[in-house]
Amino acid sequence: MPQGIPVKSILNKTKRRDPWFLDDYTANPYNGCSFNCLYCYIRGSKYGENMADKTSYKSNALELFEKELGLRAKKQQYGFIVISSATDPYLHFEEELKLTRGMLELSLKYKFPVHIITKSPLVERDFDILQEINNTAILPLDLSDKLKGVIISFSFSTINNSIGKIFEPGAPSPTDRLVAVRKSIAEGFKSGISLMPLLPYITDTGTHLREMLSAFKSANASYVLPATLTLFGNDRWDSKTLVLRAVEKHYPHLLAKYQNFFQSKTQMPDYYSLAFYEKMKELNKEFGVKSFIL
Numbered sequence: 001m002p003q004g005i006p007v008k009s010i011l012n013k014t015k016r017r018d019p020w021f022l023d024d025y026t027a028n029p030y031n032g033c034s035f036n037c038l039y040c041y042i043r044g045s046k047y048g049e050n051m052a053d054k055t056s057y058k059s060n061a062l063e064l065f066e067k068e069l070g071l072r073a074k075k076q077q078y079g080f081i082v083i084s085s086a087t088d089p090y091l092h093f094e095e096e097l098k099l100t101r102g103m104l105e106l107s108l109k110y111k112f113p114v115h116i117i118t119k120s121p122l123v124e125r126d127f128d129i130l131q132e133i134n135n136t137a138i139l140p141l142d143l144s145d146k147l148k149g150v151i152i153s154f155s156f157s158t159i160n161n162s163i164g165k166i167f168e169p170g171a172p173s174p175t176d177r178l179v180a181v182r183k184s185i186a187e188g189f190k191s192g193i194s195l196m197p198l199l200p201y202i203t204d205t206g207t208h209l210r211e212m213l214s215a216f217k218s219a220n221a222s223y224v225l226p227a228t229l230t231l232f233g234n235d236r237w238d239s240k241t242l243v244l245r246a247v248e249k250h251y252p253h254l255l256a257k258y259q260n261f262f263q264s265k266t267q268m269p270d271y272y273s274l275a276f277y278e279k280m281k282e283l284n285k286e287f288g289v290k291s292f293i294l
C-alpha cells in the first residue's frame with residue numbers, strides 16, 4: 001500500500017480550457033503512477049524506474065476536495081473536472097483506498113461535471129455514481145447543450161498486448177481496456193480514446209493505425225484524440241532514457257532513428273508531425289470517428 005502524504009490543495013483551476021480535454025479544473029488523488037509507462041511525462045529521478053515504489057496518495061484529498069469544491073459551487077463556477085491529469089485515477093490501490101470514488105461522490109454532491117481519463121477497467125466500479133453525475137451535473141453555459149455531466153476517455157498507445165507490456169508494464173492490458181470502452185458506451189457515457197503517445201515506427205504504422213481505428217470504431221468510441229511521442233531527459237529514470245533502452249532491447253533496428261529524433265529535441269520533427277496529423281485526420285474520417293470530443 002502506498003504512503004499517505006497530506007497536501008495543501010487538490011483542485012486546480014486551469015488558466016484556460018484545453019479544447020481537447022475540456023478541463024476547467026484538474027484533480028489528482030495520487031502522486032506518481034504505478035502503471036509505470038516508460039514514456040510518461042511525470043518520469044524522472046523523483047519516482048525512479050519503478051514508479052509504483054514511490055507512488056503515494058493524498059491523505060487529506062477528500063477533506064480538501066470538499067472544501068475547495070464547495071467554495072467553487074457557492075460561486076457557481078461550474079466546469080469539467082479532469083480526474084486525473086498527472087496520474088491514473090484507477091491505480092490498483094484505488095480498489096481499497098476509494099479516493100477517486102470519494103471525489104466522484106463529492107462531484108455529485110456539488111453537481112460538477114467530470115472527465116475521467118484512465119487506462120483501467122476499474123472505472124466500471126463507479127458507473128453507478130457516474131450515471132448520477134451524468135444526469136444531474138451543472139455544465140458551463142457554453143457546453144450545456146453539447147454534453148452531459150460525464151466524459152470517459154480511455155488511454156491507449158497500442159492495442160497490441162505485447163507492445164503494451166513493453167511500454168506500459170504496470171497498466172491493465174489494452175484488451176481489457178477495450179472491453180471497458182464498450183461497457184462505458186453501453187452505459188450511455190460520452191466515451192472515446194486518448195490515443196497518445198503513438199510510438200514512431202512501432203504503433204504509428206499504417207497497419208497498426210488501421211487496426212486500432214477499426215477496433216475503436218467497432219467499440220463505438222465517439223472520438224479519437226491522437227498525439228505523437230514526447231520524451232524528456234538524459235538521466236537514468238527519465239522517459240527518454242527508458243524508451244530508448246526499450247527500443248534498443250526490443251526494436252534494435254529502430255534505435256538509430258529514435259536517437260536521431262530525440263538527440264537534441266523533446267518532440268518529433270515537424271515533417272513527421274504534419275504527416276502524422278494529416279494521416280490521423282484521414283483515418284478518423286474514413287472510420288467515422290471524431291477528432292474532438294465535441
Ligand code: SF4
Pocket residue numbers: 033034035036037039040041042086087088119171
Ligand atoms: S497511466 Fe498515465 S500517468 Fe500513469 S504512468 Fe502511464 S502515462 Fe503516466
